[in-house]
Amino acid sequence: MTNSADATSKAGKRERLAAAAAQVFHEQGVEKTTIADIARSAGVPVGNVYYYFKTKDQLVQAALGAHARSLRDLIAALERYERPQDRLKALVRGWVDQREVAAQSGCPTGTLAAELGKRADGLDREAAVGMSELIDWVERQFAAMDRGDAAELAVALIASYQGISLLTNAFHDPELMAVEGRRLERWIDSLAD
Template sequence: MTYSDAVEAAGGRRGGKRERLAAAAARVLHEQGMEKTTIADIARAADVPLGNVYYYFKTKDQLVEAAIDAHAQHLAGLIAALDALPTPQDRLKALVSGWVEQRELTARYGCPTGSLASELDKRDDGLDQTLATVMRVLLDWAERQFLALGRAEDARELAVALIASYQGISLLTNTLRDPEMMATEGRRLERWIDSLA
């Protein structure tokens, strides 16, 4: 399941106006960043008249919260799909493969969640902690996979290393606009996961 597939499943174009606005907020904030994004940009991307937006969301911050919820829904769908795979090794490698599939998008805009987290960290309204909760879900899931691989002693450290590697390569891929960097790191991470099994 790709990022755009999951966002669509979490609301996307088929949902009601509120869901379309939340999915559009996640997409537009990823592509433009918080400072450049306006409520009108989100309304246009959701194909919702600007005046209707205020019925659902009174402020841009409420749309940011909705975007965080869209990220949470995307992650829940992704985890459900990964959990259907037979082994923790398969699940972890599928996660990495999904990241690599998104390398062109990452090269243009960075990691959807990581980029938003970086922007929210500069504010003092608590939205950064709301997004941190979403990121902890992935970290906890990865830890459970390493535990299932028999790595009880260092499962949390391995989970942190995996997520940190992805966030780091996302930053480099975006900064240098080089999607092949992510493909190379993906192959390395798959070998690393195999070595732990």
């Protein structure tokens, strides 16, 4: 393998481990997850994990990075909609499309942020960064709708989603999220009038 191909392979395996960590942490929680669980999910020997990540906290940081990349990809996809209210409604529909996942394990970002929020080691603040980026993007959409209360509306939308994710998970009822999604779309339309 050439140095370039070797570097690409290493980056690919590192990203695969980060994605596996994000998934397993979401499904099991950080505290219950072992390095072996992540290795198994990524399809690599346990020893390979330590080549890329020396500690479990480094895997948590990598999972947070994977969440951030997913969020940026989502925002880029939403930007294809012309009107800000259509972008927001597409965001809500995306959440509703993931209602089965929420029923099983909650919101991937929210559950990780909630778990890490109980720590005071810096990872709690890193987890909040992704939430902040999403709130900022939602605020820009409401501001583009000429809403003077864009910041408050952004927090309200994200809070509604996080709340319904929690209830959907607690009751293992995906229909709760579908109902809330329809309500949020009507709410967004009412704010655009």
